[in-house]
Amino acid sequence: MPKTARVYVTLKRGVLDPQGSAVARSLHALGYDEVADVRLGKFIEVALREGAAPADEKARLEEMCRKLLANTVIEDFRIEL
Amino acid sequence: MPKTARVYVTLKRGVLDPQGSAVARSLHALGYDEVADVRLGKFIEVALREGAAPADEKARLEEMCRKLLANTVIEDFRIEL
Numbered sequence: 001m002p003k004t005a006r007v008y009v010t011l012k013r014g015v016l017d018p019q020g021s022a023v024a025r026s027l028h029a030l031g032y033d034e035v036a037d038v039r040l041g042k043f044i045e046v047a048l049r050e051g052a053a054p055a056d057e058k059a060r061l062e063e064m065c066r067k068l069l070a071n072t073v074i075e076d077f078r079i080e081l
Numbered sequence: 082m083p084k085t086a087r088v089y090v091t092l093k094r095g096v097l098d099p100q101g102s103a104v105a106r107s108l109h110a111l112g113y114d115e116v117a118d119v120r121l122g123k124f125i126e127v128a129l130r131e132g133a134a135p136a137d138e139k140a141r142l143e144e145m146c147r148k149l150l151a152n153t154v155i156e157d158f159r160i161e162l
Contacts, residue, residue, distance in 0.1 A: 026149055035128070038127050039126040
């Protein structure tokens with residue numbers, strides 16, 4: 001079974017999330033008044049080839065996030081290996 | 082500080098993920114050959130009002146997922162409270 005890295009990409013605090021606000025409003029409309037706020041992010045599962053993974057796996061994943069998976073101007077990312 | 086629930090929405094195994102495949106191809110093009118596969122999902126942070134949360138918090142969150150946050154025909158969801 002190949003190893004899977006989990007990457008979480010979230011909007012930085014302070015960045016407006018209109019999509020999240022729309023979801024929050026929809027939840028209120030459905031009667032879920034306990035919802036204070038919703039923020040939408042991405043959850044990315046990256047399957048890594050067995051054996052092929054170099055020793056600096058985590059560093060390379062961070063590079064992938066910075067280059068492609070996340071927009072670091074407005075987004076933060078977190079990697080779980 | 083309000084409590085935050087984390088919801089992970091992922092495509093069910095067997096459901097094609099063309100967006101994930103496109104990301105995997107882009108990573109290969111960037112030289113990350115260790116990437117075997119990419120699956121994209123959603124990561125939703127739901128802030129819950131303090132005190133207002135009913136005892137059956139988890140059950141209500143599951144209901145929100147079934148009604149709005151996930152398409153249970155093709156997606157699975159997981160809730161962390």
